[in-house]
Amino acid sequence: MSKLNISKDFTIEDIHKIREYNSERRKNYTTDELISDIEKSADKAEKRINELRKKTVAI
Numbered sequence: 001m002s003k004l005n006i007s008k009d010f011t012i013e014d015i016h017k018i019r020e021y022n023s024e025r026r027k028n029y030t031t032d033e034l035i036s037d038i039e040k041s042a043d044k045a046e047k048r049i050n051e052l053r054k055k056t057v058a059i
Contacts, residue, residue: 004021006014026034 004017006017026037029037
């Protein structure tokens with residue numbers, strides 16, 4: 001599995017890259033492993049969104 005490279009402009013092609021990367025990475029996961037990985041990623045994303053919201057409100 002190669003390293004995931006996202007462009008600075010974040011295009012539709014980047015979304016396809018992310019989906020392919022995650023699919024390849026998770027293809028041998030059990031259901032429990034898959035759910036855990038998705039929840040971990042979602043928690044990380046939610047934390048980042050909340051940080052960005054706080055910065056926006058503070059400006």
